[in-house]
Amino acid sequence: MATTHIFRRGGTWWFVRGMPRDLHARFGSSHVRRSLRTADHRLARRRAARMTVAMDDWAEAVRKAIEDDPEQPDRALLLRLLGEAMERAESEAPLGRLRQEASELRSATAELVASREMARSTGEVIGRVTPIIGNYKEKAVRLRELEAKRAPSDEIAALRREMTEQMLSMRSLVINAHKERWSESRLSELLPAYLEAKAKTLKNSKHLSTLGPRIELFIQTVGDKPVRDYERADIETFRDLLDQTPSRWEARFRTKVISEAVAANAKRLRPHPAMEPKTIDDGYLSHIKNCFSWLETTRKIERNPGTGVVSGRTDPQQRPDEGRLPFSPAALSKYLAYAAQSRSRVSPDYWLPLLALYTGARLNELCQIEPQRIVERDGIWLIDLLTIYDRNEIDRLPEAERLKLKSAAARREIPLHDNVVSAGFLDFVHAGRERGGRLFPKLKADEFGYFSAAISKRLNLDIERAGAKSARVSFYSLRHNFRDALTNASVPDRTADRVMGHVIQGAQANYGSPLLEVAEIEAIRRIAFPQVDIAPYLSRARGGAAA
Template identity: 30%
Template sequence: MEAVPGHTNLVRRGAVYYHRCKVPADIAETYGRREVTYSLKTRDLAEAVRRVKVAAVETLKAFDDHRRKVAAEKAAEAAARAAVSDPIERLLAAGETMAANDTDERAELVAYSTLSRSQLNLFAELHRSIRLEDDEDARFNGFKAVRPGPGSDMLLFTADDERLAGKKAHATEYALAESKARAFLTGSILRGKLARGEYGSVEGYAEDCLAAAGISLDAESRAWRSLLRLVQAAEVQAMADIQARNEGKEPEHRGSDEILTEIAASLVPKPVEPNPTSSGMWLHPTPIAPVSAAPTLSEVRDRWLAEAATRNLADKTGDARRIMVDLFLELVGDRPIDGYAKADARAFKDVLSALPPNRSKMKALRNLSLEAAAKKAAAAGLPPMSITNVNKHLGCLYGLFAWARKHYDEVEKNPFEGMQVEKRTNARDERDPFSLDDLKRMFAAPVYRGCMSERHWSTPGAVVLRDSPKFWVPLIGLFTGARLNEILQLYRDDIVDVDGALCFRICAEKDDQRVKTASSRRLIPVHAELLRIGFRAFVAGKSGRLFDTVEKAPDGYYSSTFSKHFVRFLDSVAVKRPKVSFHSFRHTFEDACRACGVPHDVMNALQGHSQGGMSDRYGGGQYPVARLVEEMGKLRHAGLDLSALAVVP
């Protein structure tokens, strides 16, 4: 940004003016940023000078408001610590020592080596529910703890405290004030412990919750560590809920009986004698199925993905498969591979059919178990993920179990066989090809006919972006049917001359290159239309990646970055609609091949589709380049005139 001389806090980025102000040193650590900068939304200097004065006053007021807020929080915390510091430390210490007091009571618990994520979430929810029920009972009895256990001796005042003799009318007010202070300080301390990974203060709580269901959990397992973290988070939430009650607001929560019933139902059924629990309830705990010599599903998953990686499986595909399998594990738990049945597959299918896409981005759902999220989404009427996506998950698990049947004697059946949801539409209907009108709109856009600049590509001007990926990538997609990432990862040495024909070489020879399948490695002749538009000259001016201005996204793919621009491009030319994307170029290419008489098998070879059968095993399934050049020469997009883009000889 460029400072505007003579005007404090006024800067310019390009033609637009901005307000910029440094955060004062006394609040820099708590304010969350070192500098406040935002657009004044004007290109006029006089108007910017007027607006920056108003912005400066508002910013200084925000700084003062922040100072007052921080000061008030510090004062409240100091007062709370002075009031209840000793009882709180006893409360936290009590949680750490509970396990030593009830060893005998837990001797008959059924031992588990692991639990699913959804089961762990239920136990954390159980802890929060118990804390809120205890708090409710205490309030009903004048803030006197009625259940023995951690915290029962923590109250400084109760309704029958002898120190308040003669002041009975005020006893509850004293106790309420203490409850507020205790909830505030306990929450603060536990939040710090949660951030630091210190879970010792809730080990007793976690064991109590497990014992309530008649089970114990291996203290060396990853599941135990996860449970401690979840219970600690539940304790923090419980303190916030109690504080809400102190303000007259009732938090929403389920009863512990209901949660315990759901926990019992989630465990693998096996009749056992009922055991009394520490909460006084009678449950039928159900241990894991008898010990099997087969590896667990997670172990099989890792071997399956490792083998697939050796067959040129793209990292993105492997990551997606791992996520799908992990969702199944979250729902039903990690067991020996022979311990799964149709009921597990059916439960997964039912949950997926109710679960919305991008659950992790929804605040109301992301912290819920998979099953709870599906129920809540269905109750709220949220649209579920597409049938295609459901089938993709089910197909992934089918593939995993099919592989397991070939490699392990213990696996006799595939629980996911026949589970896929039937669709009325075919795969082609998932994406529309571009219409002739769409293509005319796109290739008459300012990017191709003249724009203001690379940055202002949608505004008409005199600049044609012949060195930009915005210009070339859609054209290459139109005349090759190649995938977006295949195009963006091309290097200068991937444009090769084979027997006098210039070709794209789709490969994965460099560290940042990858192909979807083995059949994706191929040669694609450069279409004559691209040569007329100047592709050879464009390549001659490059030395590394052809489209090196497109950076790799966090997922490791260049396509994830460019696809965002392409959506904006489609919108700018009024082509954007739900069933079109860059992938529509592949369908457009297929339609053109059919219309021009290109044989189906040659079309598949050009697009990197597997031919299937023995042709892929012998000779690599490759066509001679001369044959590909011959068929590519037939390709036309009828009615589309790109002569205005041609380079004048």
């Protein structure tokens, strides 16, 4: 798709846009020209989109200032901007002061506790070392007497051994004096308290069920020690074993002992591939490091020994957006053709690939929507994840049956693309309204309230069957395709974040309506996927096939 308002001069992209006629005199020129300071075409489009929004905001502000004070509009605009800045400053100042005071109070409390613990610990060590020093002095005097009397050598040697042992005892007491400030409870003893604390924050999350087993696996590997005795080397030992562990090791080798799985896999003629670094970092090591962070916060240990430990196969140069890659046009066409031709038009396996591509929604969001959430506003169809239709939902429904979204930012509107409508999706929705219940009633929630657990495996298997599978590509990659399409359509980043359910950073998150503006909706509906063939969906819609 052609991108407006940019052109290339030499090796650098520039932004150029005509100024509205009524503002020529105010700006002093008929056009805005500015270097985008990049040779990258995609980055240039994104920066140009930001500048387009900034120009529109400026023009609106100037016109409003002219209305407020025709004689001195610049003064009116300045006073308006200053007033808004003061309002933000006044609203943010009390909160900032409270945060600062709370931070200072926490620091002072921690310092007081630490100083008291140090004083108590030092006093205890002095009390234990003093008698040893006294006894050592007595033995030193005795040793000089024996040597002066030319006592038997074995008696002198025995006394020297006793003195050496006392010296080592004193040295150990002094060296461990600092460590003894911290908890001597074993990790297994503190694990229930940690799990109880996490249960309050994670509630019914699926992640809660994996915490205990992962930490127990760590204990099984490096031993159950007093928490103050764990060192970075222990975390790295666990990491090194994980780097050798085959994927799906528990199911494949029917064992709960990770070292047994590693040994059994090594004996295979064709060993199973090792777990992915991301699985190791996010599914194993993060649980261990989070546990030690809690121990540090609750002052059971001095510092987290796992900080910075990741899989040895994690690429430190990999960008965050390289964890998952979008489908190529050819692979995406294969997958859509397979889904359209081999799946029933009343099954979620048929509709979810197309919906994920053109909405960018998370799989679990699409799996649990009801027909009433497909709404029409001003002639435009939307998926409404914003409205709580049943005000008693929280009290009436068990947690596993409520609309489960990733965060508050995920409550949003998502425009339906014309291609989704042309594929017959609205007919499917109307049939769902008559039937009642969720749009995809055959999908059932798991014990944690997620509707996507089972079907995600089927969808990814379809990708393989279609011949569209490649490294770092999965069903989630459709969300990446959607994000790239927003960029290519010059959709502003703020609008893109809103429609994808991302948290909007900074003060701008506090402004504007949660409803999408008409201009935002139109910009999103302009997205396209060049060279991606959706004809199989359109032909089945025309044919009216239901099977």
